[in-house]
Amino acid sequence: MLRTDLSRGKTVIFGRFFLQMTHCTKTIALLMLIMAAAMRISQSAEDPGKKEWTVWSDGCPVYATTQLDTETTPLAALSKGDVIEGIKYFRNADYIEWIAFRHEGQIAYAPFAWLTHVPDSNKAEGDLPIGGEIVDRWNSLPDTYEPGDLVSLPASYCYTQNEFRLRREAWEALKVMLDDARADGCKIWVASAYRSYSWQSGKFLQKVEKEGLGQRVSAKPGHSEHQLGVTVDLVGPDPKLALEQEFGETKEGQWIETHCGRYGFRLTYTEDNETETGYIAEPWHLRYLGKPMEE
Numbered sequence: 001m002l003r004t005d006l007s008r009g010k011t012v013i014f015g016r017f018f019l020q021m022t023h024c025t026k027t028i029a030l031l032m033l034i035m036a037a038a039m040r041i042s043q044s045a046e047d048p049g050k051k052e053w054t055v056w057s058d059g060c061p062v063y064a065t066t067q068l069d070t071e072t073t074p075l076a077a078l079s080k081g082d083v084i085e086g087i088k089y090f091r092n093a094d095y096i097e098w099i100a101f102r103h104e105g106q107i108a109y110a111p112f113a114w115l116t117h118v119p120d121s122n123k124a125e126g127d128l129p130i131g132g133e134i135v136d137r138w139n140s141l142p143d144t145y146e147p148g149d150l151v152s153l154p155a156s157y158c159y160t161q162n163e164f165r166l167r168r169e170a171w172e173a174l175k176v177m178l179d180d181a182r183a184d185g186c187k188i189w190v191a192s193a194y195r196s197y198s199w200q201s202g203k204f205l206q207k208v209e210k211e212g213l214g215q216r217v218s219a220k221p222g223h224s225e226h227q228l229g230v231t232v233d234l235v236g237p238d239p240k241l242a243l244e245q246e247f248g249e250t251k252e253g254q255w256i257e258t259h260c261g262r263y264g265f266r267l268t269y270t271e272d273n274e275t276e277t278g279y280i281a282e283p284w285h286l287r288y289l290g291k292p293m294e295e
């Protein structure tokens, strides 16, 4: 009896072990499949830095290293309009971004802050079709782009005395949205709308001078959605929360997040896409995409 019990016990233990082993083997096989797929994806995905980049402002420094200290001197300086053939994009721990390229027979590095790339679709004549414009950290608008159908916003919708302009279709959609918000008890004003390339250029240089190349707030000129003329920054009644993260938690911020899609707007920068966009979340920054989306 004892022998049988023992052997039965062993069988049970072995059976469990076998089952566990199979499970374990299955897991390993699955992990290997996932790793193989990931490797294939990383091999096929093109490095975002691997294309032509144009220097947008004079004095773009070129370094032999990206680990800068007070002793590091540039190898050279590039001028506005110079073009480099990017090999690789990367970012230091302090958020400074670089493009590696070949410079006089060696690998050199130019700060991403000085470089820009205009995709062919943004070079089309006239106003770009709403919703199809590609403007992000990798793709720029031409420095000459200004929509031809900008209209001035009535002062009662504006937060300051400044003149704010938007493309007609975006303004018409925004007006309906702000009126509906007001009917729901949410007072919301426009604090920024269309911004020209040269305005953004000054703002960006100011920000970099103050906070360094690793700043993550101001977009390079040409890379701001505000130049599209379909993008607004909105504020509520509390001036302390204007363009602050906490605005997202206010009644107005919540209303915008919940309802903006119905009017064709979208929050471009959210906590979920910070890594992808390279900017911190902006619960006040909305872009009009033309087609109302499902709530």
Ligand SMILES: [Zn+2]
Pocket (backbone or CB within 6 Å): 192, 226, 232, 233, 284, 285, 286
């Ligand atoms: Zn904005």
